Amino acid sequence: MKSKGFLIGLILIVVLLSFILFIRVHRKAKEEKIWEEVELYLADFNSPGGPFLVPVKVKIEKDNVLASAMDLLTSPPLQLKGVTSPLPPGTKCLSAEIQGDTAYINFSKELKDNFSGGSTNEMLVVYSIVNTACSIKGIKKAQILIDGKGTDSLGGHIDISSPLEPDRELVK
Amino acid sequence: MNRLLLLPFLFLLPSILYPIEEGKCQLFLLGKQYEAVNYIIEDGKVFLAFDISPLTPLLKEIKLKILKKNNEIFYSLSQLGEFKALSCKWDKENKQAIIAVRLTKENITWERTPSSLVFQITSPLPLSFETGILSSPERAFIDIMGAHLYPAKIEEEIGDNLKMRVAQHSVAPDVVRFILDLPSSPPKVEFSPSPANVMKISLTSPLKGRGSGLENIDLQKIDGGAIASLKLTQISEYKTLLLKNPPRLAIDISPAYLTPALTAPQAISPISQVRWSQFSYDPPTVRVVFDLEKETRVDIKSEPALIKVRFGAPLETDFDNLLNLKIVIDPGHGGTEPGAISSNGWKEKDINLDIAKRVKKLLPSVILTREDDINVSLQDRVAFAYQVNADIFISIHNNSMPQGKVGSGTETYYYREDSLLLAQCIHEALISKLGLPDGGVRRRGFYVIKNSPCPSVLVEGAYLSNPNEEALLTKEDFREKIAEAIVEGLKKYCGGKR
């Protein structure tokens, strides 16, 4: 009698263990299906050689990955030492779409209105957006739009009237 | 009294506690397998009868614990295990002994040589290695037979998309596997096992078909300096980096590889040394570095498959003097685009225009892209330079930092190699005249200097976001100094004032 109870217990444990294992394997496979790794290019203003862009790897849900990445860029939740978003305060990403290999990212007017000037600063803002977008699989170029319209330049140093390819000159 | 008589028999005690065990076992000695090796366990210690000669390089001047029985010599496994270079194990159940080489991270080194990246695995004892290339993805492997790895796994990024992974592949037989994940376009891989305890794996930049070969670097003395000529097998892109502390000029040529014929030229002042390396494999990039005795003006001119760098005196320009040149001065921003605004409301566009007008006063032959407070697009500024057939283009700006950062100093930007000397000449004059922190001559792709038809620079005189420098910029004599420095730099550039 006693050994029968023991046997049932054992079978139960085995079933439970294999169930847990199945769930874990399944979850891992699912995770790979829904997450995508993206590089957020944030600014390091404190390095001695002048400000630089630093790529920070994040995992973002694959649905709407571009818009989510831009949301993270406008307000990075990461309390990372020394790196911040170079985007002007108040900037919001209104929409983002991908056509072929080009990303079109539409920002609120604060991106231009609150831009505080400076050539290196402008480079940081433009390429934090372009480099971040182009870190997403399949995106090779990105164009910045403001309130749905193309614009010549944010601050008068870089031409953004057409899609830009990523630039690693400022990346540390 | 009677009990004392027992004392001489105390030496029997260990054999009562640890009975002597004898038998035959399997031995893995430095990767080789031996069957039916006699062993004795005495005092809980394992002794083995085997040919110890593969271990002799380690054994000099060390007294071995030895048991001698039936004309056979038994060596203590635990004593051998005390050697730093060895890892010894005894498997009681399977009657199996292992003597392997103990490998750590220190036994695996790598070095970049001019034409290759060489990994070296150095074993304290001669071992046998097996090597090969595995595909999809491409990776090179070395199996090190008869070794134990501590820790059991080592992984390291080497750069150039190369990753090194070392791990214990198996025990009894004891194999440590070294794997090098190769880049997508793999370089030539060569294994060279010599001497017997060393295995080298070298990755050589693949020759031909992957860009241009750097064939020759020649230095030639000229009045006041030197000219370096870099000869390539075909046209390649290149990029220069002017660096300080210590002063040096780096030229990255890509796609390019080093050729074996390359030899170091005799240094000529102001060059103190010429170095080169296969800076990366993916893409293949060659970096040539000219170490300089002091900060030196540099001018670069390239012909197809030939890069000419002039150190010291400027190259003879086609121009006789400044007055014959079409110099475009471009005051940044304007109209509804103010540029940077200081905390006291000073606008960059107004300061830039004032400086530009001062340049025109000093050098009336210059042409301005705008004379009033109007909008001019970046494209129109460049189009203007095309229209007037400009020889030189200088964009005047003043800087700003965001988010409460103040910033400080003077920076001069260039983008194309034809503009480096111009940037250096103007920057030198700005630094000596303004006395602000030296932000350096930097390469950045700002629109006007990227797209203008002639040598072009963008000057960032001072920071409007810095209260001290803002105060300076509001003073006429400081703005006059910026204008004077630009003219002085132009004179230097044109050889009018060496």
Ligand SMILES: [Zn+2]
């Ligand atoms: Zn500006």
